Amino acid sequence: MSLQSRSPRLLIVWHSRTGAARQMAQAAADGAHAAADAMDEALDVHLLAADEVQADSLLEADAYLFCAPENLATLSGEMKAFFDRNYYAVLDAIAGRAYAVMIAAGTDGEGARRQVERIASGWRLRAAAPPFVYRNGAQTPEAILAPKTVAPDVLAQCGEIGGTLAAGLLL
Numbered sequence: 001m002s003l004q005s006r007s008p009r010l011l012i013v014w015h016s017r018t019g020a021a022r023q024m025a026q027a028a029a030d031g032a033h034a035a036a037d038a039m040d041e042a043l044d045v046h047l048l049a050a051d052e053v054q055a056d057s058l059l060e061a062d063a064y065l066f067c068a069p070e071n072l073a074t075l076s077g078e079m080k081a082f083f084d085r086n087y088y089a090v091l092d093a094i095a096g097r098a099y100a101v102m103i104a105a106g107t108d109g110e111g112a113r114r115q116v117e118r119i120a121s122g123w124r125l126r127a128a129a130p131p132f133v134y135r136n137g138a139q140t141p142e143a144i145l146a147p148k149t150v151a152p153d154v155l156a157q158c159g160e161i162g163g164t165l166a167a168g169l170l171l
């Protein structure tokens with residue numbers, strides 16, 4: 001059996017209905033890889049859609065990034081289902097690990113942010129970065145349902161959050 005220790009692992013869990021949160025999660029993954037490369041360290045970044053994540057993925061990760069849209073003033077149902085499915089399976093097993101949250105919203109996002117923060121507090125996770133809420137301003141049904149393209153400056157901020165989580169694992 002090898003005695004080699006494994007690389008630290010960042011798990012990014014995302015859900016997206018019209019593309020914004022997916023791009024934000026990808027930017028954070030890119031930022032995490034870039035930070036690890038700059039430090040010349042190995043980092044395992046798992047970017048998983050919310051419906052693919054089981055308890056094992058949470059248990060095997062060292063830090064988490066949760067990224068999803070606000071839908072009807074709460075987390076999107078798919079992201080909530082990920083938390084519902086796994087909450088008690090990992091309770092008490094992941095306390096103290098670092099996390100960050102990124103919400104894609106139209107004009108609000110606070111309900112979804114609060115929900116993730118409450119769940120993370122129940123898991124006793126430690127916030128490694130301030131919560132990030134990106135608002136695209138969409139208000140009409142047409143604008144809300146349109147595919148989204150997230151601006152480069154917003155993606156750069158998401159990249160920084162990924163980089164912060166990575167640096168926290170590698171320092």
Ligand SMILES: Cc1cc2nc3c(=O)[nH]c(=O)nc-3n(C[C@H](O)[C@H](O)[C@H](O)COP(=O)(O)O)c2cc1C
Pocket residue numbers: 015016017018019020021022068069070071072073074104105106107108109136138144145148
């Ligand atoms: C069904 C539905 C409900 C929404 N409800 C809200 C809401 O309550 N508050 C808000 O700020 N944005 C709301 N939005 C807008 C989205 O949060 C916003 O467009 C977000 O950027 C979408 O992220 P996504 O492209 O990753 O799905 C809603 C969008 C949809 C499709």
